[in-house]
Structures are given as structure tokens and as C-alpha cells.
Amino acid sequence: MVKQLQQRYTYNGRQYTLPGLKKFVDFSSAGNMFGSLVVTTKTGIPVKIVFVRNRHKKSECLYLLSTDTSLNNAEIVRIYGNRWSIECFFKASKSFLKLGSEFQSRTLLLGYKTAERLYALERIEGKQEAVDRLDDVLYHKIPYISDYI
The missing domain is CATH 1.20.1270 (Substrate Binding Domain Of Dnak; Chain:A; Domain 2)
Known part of the structure; x- marks a missing residue:
């Protein structure tokens, strides 16, 4: 699990924090509890961040990070x-x-x-x-x- 620190990740050529990256995840469907993005760390390592939405408070989210970008969200x-x-x-x-x-x-x-x-x-x-x-x-x-x- 990744904490919401000031760590920045590169996505589409720009630097974002975790809450900034969350804006790019589509949670529009009713049953959609999680989504993901493949980003790079400041050292250039590609990682997959899975955003798990809180069922009861939609604004809250857990962030799970995996260096194996081929895994699907459910597996992570x-x-x-x-x-x-x-x-x-x-x-x-x-x-x-x-x-x-x-x-x-x-x-x-x-x-x-x-x-x-x-x-x-x-x-x-x-x-x-x-x-x-x-x-x-x-x-x-x-x-x-x-x-x-």
C-alpha cells in the first residue's frame, strides 16, 4: 500500500501526486471499485498503481503499487x-x-x-x-x- 506523500509519478510526460493521478481513473460505472494506471517513478521504473475506491466514502481511495505491470487489477x-x-x-x-x-x-x-x-x-x-x-x-x-x- 502506498501512502499519500509528496512522491511524484510521471504520467503522459507530466509529474503527478497520487491524488492527481486519481483524476485520470474512470470510476463512472456503478460497480467499478477500482481502476489503474501505469506510471513511472522518479528513477524511471514502470509501475502499476491500482486505485481502490472506498465503498462508503467515494472520495477516499487506497493506492496499491506493483512493479509487475502485466498483472490485472483483481490479482494485485x-x-x-x-x-x-x-x-x-x-x-x-x-x-x-x-x-x-x-x-x-x-x-x-x-x-x-x-x-x-x-x-x-x-x-x-x-x-x-x-x-x-x-x-x-x-x-x-x-x-x-x-x-x-
């Missing part, structure tokens, strides 16, 4: 959706397991990282039952393991 949104759920899992697991910057137990860290990788793989493969089982283990059993290490 799907990939970001998978990645976002993994990021949320990582943050929640870190919070539940109390893994701050001063974490010392290598055994617990190794177990956590293993569970994290399993979760990511199962999530990517779409195996919801396995994801639910991992959630149960991570949120209900692993926090108590740290009491014994």
Missing part, C-alpha cells in the same frame, strides 16, 4: 489482501506472545517463527481449517509455553 488486490492478513497475524501474534524488542528466548522465538511460516503457507494455499487450527494454537496454547522456558 488479491495479493495485497493475502499479504495484509499475514501482516495482521504477525502483529497480533507478536502482541499475544509478548515478543518485544527485548525478547531473549531463542526456543520460543524459533517456535513462533515456525508457526508464523506455517500460517503464511496455509493462508496462501487457502486452507481455512488449518489456519483456524493455527490460530487456536497460537492464541490459546503458545502464550503459556513461555511460562516454562
